[in-house]
Structures are given as structure tokens and as C-alpha cells.
Amino acid sequence: MHQPRDDDGSRKRISRAETVPNVREMLERLVGLPSISSASAEWDQSNEPVVRTLGEWLEALGFSVEILAVPGMLGKYNLVATLGRGSGGLVLAGHTDTVPFDDKRWQSDPFTLTERDNRWYGLGTCDMKGFFPLAIEAAKAFTAGDLKQPLIILATADEESSMNGAKALAEAGKPKARYAVIGEPTSLRPVRMHKGIMMERLTFEGQSGHSSDPGLGRSALEGMQEALGELLALREGWQEQYRNPNFDVQVPTLNLGCIHGGDSPNRICARCELHFDLRPLPGMNMESLRQTILHRIQPVAERRGLIMEFEPLFDGVPPFETQPDAVLVKACERLTGHTAQAVAFATEAPWLQKLGMETLVMGPGSIDQAHQPDEFLELSQLEPTVKILRGLIRQFCL
Structure with a gap:
């Protein structure tokens, strides 16, 4: 496979990428940083350590990183990391928070990445900290000099409780791009619509x-x-x-x-x-x-x-739909071999749509494992996810 070269040659790109941990090490670090969001004060936690860790890795890859406080929410932050410039481009988005947990129902420590049965277990492995290391791994193959349109990695706060992170971004008018993929667990099947709540x-x-x-x-x-x-x-x-x-x-x-x-x-x-x-x-x-x-x-x-x-009781989540003939839908269908579908669960997609982006939901892991004891991510999902994300970056950023 052709490896994109840095402006100064491939050696610079490789040495820079090597400063970022591998996928397992990244996810191990993220799972070990508790970032529960909840309407109950006794459970609610800051997501700042997760956001700052992601920011360090992305800066090492040449991304320009913004860490934005969510107005009115102490300890809650969004991250917007941009590689390259242009008026279009692609956003790979996810949320940094997890739901609460009952440790008595877990077979292993929820905050320790544990491998067994060809799966990685841990709180957030599936929903959805596991998406970030795979998005970063996909991004390692590219530099700003390769891109004609920007690649943006977006990490939000409080999706599991209030969705105030995504709302704050929509109100601030950022990020700006043409296309957005939200890496919620869909077993790598594209999702173009969901109901509201x-x-x-x-x-x-x-x-x-x-x-x-x-x-x-x-x-x-x-x-x-x-x-x-x-x-x-x-x-x-x-x-x-x-x-x-x-x-x-x-x-x-x-x-x-x-x-x-x-x-x-x-x-x-x-x-x-x-x-x-x-x-x-x-x-x-x-x-x-x-x-x-x-x-x-x-x-x-x-x-x-x-x-x-x-x-x-809370502001609610609007229903979401992207048309079946949209460019992003067709691209994801081609890369995955699956027709875009509808799901019952809600996501941050309506707020990315408000920013003017063609939006789709697709990521590794199954929603059946989300919010469950012994949450896991199948190892068989890792390589296909990186391959699909790199395909999207090539189509929408190169």
C-alpha cells in the first residue's frame, strides 16, 4: 500500500507517528481514565484527563488542537483537533464519557483493559472510547501535506447524560467541515437515521x-x-x-x-x-x-x-436522517458492503447536522454491549475499522 510522505520525506512522518502509542496502549490508557457522566452528582466526573490525553497524541501527529470548556459545566471539555486546511473535509467524532457501572457485576476491573476470548473488556471499550485509538491509528498514515481538505477528530463531553458538549459546539459554530462520521457502536454498519428522544x-x-x-x-x-x-x-x-x-x-x-x-x-x-x-x-x-x-x-x-x-426532564435529542443517496452514505456503503440502516438509539448526529455537515453514524462494537457489565470490543473489529476510516480520509481529504 502506498504510504503518504511528509513534506520532508517519509522518515519524519514515521518518527512522529512512533511517538504515539499503539492501539492497545492507547485504549488501555483511555479506559484507565474514569470519565463517567451522569445526572447524579455522586457519579458525575470530569472528562478533562481523557481530552488532554487525546490532545497530546494528536499534537504529536501534527494536529492543531483546541480544548474548549463546555459553558456552565465545570470540568467538562470538548476537543477539536485539525490536520490540514480547507473549506471541506471530514470529521471523525466520538464522545469521551461513559455511563456509570456496577462493579459487582463485572468479571474484571472496569478501568483495566482486559483481554480474553479475542475481546478487549473495559468500561468504554465499545461505547465509545475504543473508537478514538482506531481513528488516530487511521490518521497516522497521513500528514498535513497529504491533505487537500482537513481531517478533524472531535471528542465531546457528556453525551451519555445531557449532550451538552455537542450542543455547545453547535452553538459555537464549530467544527466546520463537509462530512462527519460518528463512531458509535454499529458493528461497522452505516446508520443514516435514528429516532429522537x-x-x-x-x-x-x-x-x-x-x-x-x-x-x-x-x-x-x-x-x-x-x-x-x-x-x-x-x-x-x-x-x-x-x-x-x-x-x-x-x-x-x-x-x-x-x-x-x-x-x-x-x-x-x-x-x-x-x-x-x-x-x-x-x-x-x-x-x-x-x-x-x-x-x-x-x-x-x-x-x-x-x-x-x-x-x-431534559432537552431531548431530535430525530436524525441523512438521505439515502447522500455522498457520505454511498461511500460508507461501498467501504463496508452494507446498506445504511436505521437504529432506535440516539446520538449527537443532529447537532453535527446543524453545523451543516452531511452526517452518518458508524463505528466498531455492538450496541448490545453498550451500557452492560463486561462491556467489550471484538478484536476482529479493529483492522476493518482502521481500513474503512482510511478509505474515508482518502475520499474526503486527499
Whole structure:
């Protein structure tokens, strides 16, 4: 295979690349740097050590590295590393955080890379610290002098909890490129669409009173019972209106997740709270869905004299879609031999799309191992990943 040469010859390129660890050593280091993100303060950690480690390796390869603090989030950082210049180019993106873990269910230390059964085990091996060493290994074959368009490696914060890292980048208008591949675990099958996620809280507050006389109070629980009927009617209508055969579950879903209300059978319930989630298909606007829900539920509260609160539990993730004939989709299909598909899980893809990039999700490992005890990455995925990424770099940067 032809090896790209540095401006000063191949020796400079080789010596520079040799200062960066090999794939196993890189992943061993990354797994050993805890970077859990969580809505629970007792679990939440900074990702700064991971970002700075990636920055050191990429600077050694000639990348220009920016480390950007996520506004309003202490200890959270994004990294934008750029090799070469130009108005187009390719972004290889991933998140640096992991989910929490239960060490009692692990057979080995989650923060020690352990090899057995032709797999690498460790927290984040699959989702998705394992992508970064492979992206860096792919980048080792190129120098800035080889590239006509930039190669950008992007590492984000807090994907597993708030997605605030990706949101901050979209608000800042960076990075700028033409194409983006997010290396989430898809078993190296290209993914061009996924559903969105909305998690909502609905609260009714009424008036308590003795249960022997309903006129003494206003039941928040009875109001919620009526609201539940309205939500299920909305779900039925949406599932009749929207369908996408690319998904295993072809319709939008609405799940009534948990409900809390009242304190005693002989007291009129004064407060009731419902949490539910809605997973919209591409083409469904989240704010419009919220307004539709509000329009149906508000009259229930008004008729019953209840105070209503309706708000997101978090900002949500919009649905994502890239057209099947997009250049990036066709390139990934050619390199992998697989037709682009749809998945149920959500990613940072909508925010990279907002930056104007043609975006696709594709990376090593299976989503079935993500968020599981004994998370692992199959060794058989390593070489194909590097080969595919180098193919993308050649097509979009050379």
C-alpha cells in the first residue's frame, strides 16, 4: 500500500507517528481514565484527563488542537483537533464519557483493559472510547501535506447524560467541515437515521380533603387519569399518521414510565406527577409535539381547577436522517458492503447536522454491549475499522 510522505520525506512522518502509542496502549490508557457522566452528582466526573490525553497524541501527529470548556459545566471539555486546511473535509467524532457501572457485576476491573476470548473488556471499550485509538491509528498514515481538505477528530463531553458538549459546539459554530462520521457502536454498519428522544414531566396540583366528601378537594389523581387518556389518544393518532419502514418499530412510541401521587386512601389526592417518554420519527418536530400535548392537557387542568406544570426532564435529542443517496452514505456503503440502516438509539448526529455537515453514524462494537457489565470490543473489529476510516480520509481529504 502506498504510504503518504511528509513534506520532508517519509522518515519524519514515521518518527512522529512512533511517538504515539499503539492501539492497545492507547485504549488501555483511555479506559484507565474514569470519565463517567451522569445526572447524579455522586457519579458525575470530569472528562478533562481523557481530552488532554487525546490532545497530546494528536499534537504529536501534527494536529492543531483546541480544548474548549463546555459553558456552565465545570470540568467538562470538548476537543477539536485539525490536520490540514480547507473549506471541506471530514470529521471523525466520538464522545469521551461513559455511563456509570456496577462493579459487582463485572468479571474484571472496569478501568483495566482486559483481554480474553479475542475481546478487549473495559468500561468504554465499545461505547465509545475504543473508537478514538482506531481513528488516530487511521490518521497516522497521513500528514498535513497529504491533505487537500482537513481531517478533524472531535471528542465531546457528556453525551451519555445531557449532550451538552455537542450542543455547545453547535452553538459555537464549530467544527466546520463537509462530512462527519460518528463512531458509535454499529458493528461497522452505516446508520443514516435514528429516532429522537423526549422525556417529559406532567404535574397536577389540586386540593386535599377528607375522602368522605369529594366537594372538599380537587383530585389531582383523577385529573391525571383523564390526562392519561388524552396522551394515549395522541399516541394512537401519531401512530396512524407516522410510519417509517426503515425502523424495526416503525411508528413513534410513547411510554408512560412512572406515576406518583397521593399519600392515603382516605385523603383526596392533592398532587400527582407523571413521567413519560416519546420517541419521534424523522420528520416529527419535538417542539410541535410538546405544543400538541399542552393543547390537549391544559383544558383538563382548567376544567378540574388544577394547577398544571409540563416541562422536559431534559432537552431531548431530535430525530436524525441523512438521505439515502447522500455522498457520505454511498461511500460508507461501498467501504463496508452494507446498506445504511436505521437504529432506535440516539446520538449527537443532529447537532453535527446543524453545523451543516452531511452526517452518518458508524463505528466498531455492538450496541448490545453498550451500557452492560463486561462491556467489550471484538478484536476482529479493529483492522476493518482502521481500513474503512482510511478509505474515508482518502475520499474526503486527499
